[in-house]
Amino acid sequence: MPLLLGWDLFHSPPRAGCGIAAKGQHLAFLNHFPAALLLGFLAPILGAAFLYPTVISFDQSQMLIALWQGWPIWTTALTLTLFSIRKPATLQGSGEKKQATIQDTGQTLHAFAFACAITSHWILCMSSLVSFTGTENSSSLPSLLLPHLPWSHEKPSSIGEGVLWFLQWDYSIAAAATLIWSVTLWLRATSHASVRGSGGTLVLQSAGWSLVSGPCGAAVVLMWRRHRLLSRYCRET
Template identity: 35%
Template sequence: MTTIIKLTLPLLCIYTIYALFIFSERNGLFPLIREAIESRTLPTGGNGTVSLRTIFTGNKPLDHGLASIAPFFWPAIDGSTPELSLYALVVAGSFGAAWVLVTMEGWRMGNVNGGRVVAFPSIFGILAQTGSYALTSPLYCALHIWTSSIAAKPDARKINVPRAVSNALPFIFVVGYILPTVAMCLPAPSIISFDTKQAFHAAWQPCPLYISFLATGANLLFSRLFTTRDNDDDGQAGLRALRRVYAFAFACATIPHVAAWMISLASVMFPVLFNTGLVAHLHPQRVFVNALPWSGLRVSTIGEGALRFLQWDNVIGSTGILLWAVAMYATAHREVGIKLSWIKLGVKIGLLALVSGPVGAAVGLMWERDEVIFSKEGLKQQKEVEKKTN
């Protein structure tokens, strides 16, 4: 199975080029974005004109890049395309949970000590923000499976994360990812100005860098607190810290997933609760069902095209994370001598994905992977103690 996944992940990267970039050019999204950049206006769904901000930092190449990205994201954060805004909630949860997993992998001792490229998640984070989650996720996962010693032969020492980092990660993600995401979604002009909203969006783009900097700072400032304490229970203490991180990541994936589906289904079951103009926009088929890249679809607005882009971006990126988690899960069970039932695993993944989406399922599998590896280490230590006692 791991071999199949190794071959599938690069294929996902190739499919991304077609499903996202070629499709977006053919369906009219990219031409519409170029028109918006040339006219220096943002798409507002007919609710007036908003000027595109072009100066953020004073650095011309950087400012040009930030201004070029803004027309794509604007319909998702200004509320002019309700179905896009609702689906963007799902994407934000999926990407946030996925990035918790990637950040943890970057701090695993087996990756840090080896100096591997997967130990620098900020590189892939910036690629995801400027390129796409769908292209970056399978690329990262493939590199991890190919190069990481954890992927080949995991043990408790290799998968351990410094407790200064694991204890801080939920707070780091709240500060470095959730708060910037909320800030850029504040209504304009009722609460913040259009100019400020664009500035918040530009400040949101480097979120993976914020997370990496904060994690590094936490490790430098607080690592000494955990160097001499709980030596006899170091593995269990580390596992308890990781459990909190996994619980946080699972919540990040599950809450937006459930909320979006409840709102969408409520628009069908209880349409009277919604504004008449919103009911059609929030229908599950419109929000969640992808248009096939070869369908010949043409979009009339940036918001419509951005929805199609994000649908494939989330499906492909999350599939990459889930396949990677399956490979890590299978390797860990093989390492400890537990025979897997692929049917039971498929049912488990299906139930987890139903509740929390594909990335939520991946979080659950990676959580169990760690539990299995640490339990093996605990059993080994117990046998050594019994041997010494006897």
């Protein structure tokens, strides 16, 4: 994830083209992403979690989990398939109708992304509160979110705990990279649109949104603000 986002920062222009057709086709393509993500990412893992053991066996649930590992491929393939079946509506109609459709599509995409981010964040927060019993083995929020330092002498007591530590580092690195990526794109957009802002305010807002919705949720908020800023700038120029 950090390599992918770093590549995007160094090779993407500071803003998307202002042409309505270009932005409309791009968003019309991404408009199918929520459905593709539900089918290619959530369906296999939810099936493995809720269908076992009443409907499927343990081996079948493991096969679903193995199938789930290729979710980027399935999601991309489903997005391309849905896009080829349903032609982009943003390329039809008058200019005002196109612009309204673009705004609605962007709002839907960012709302879906924010819902996914804040749901997972609060599930994690609530699980730490529910499991809190004051005992030594209780799961606190810092122990669920913060990964163990690699140079510490503590070793995992089981394979499951080791997997948890790995997933904590995986999430922490990906979430931090995503937040840095979104902050960088937001700063580029404000500089291009000649919008002045305070760095301290941006830090406080990012920290606040990270507490409420997690780092990924804060990144979604910044990207949605960037989209609105550039859309308004393109209309005025």
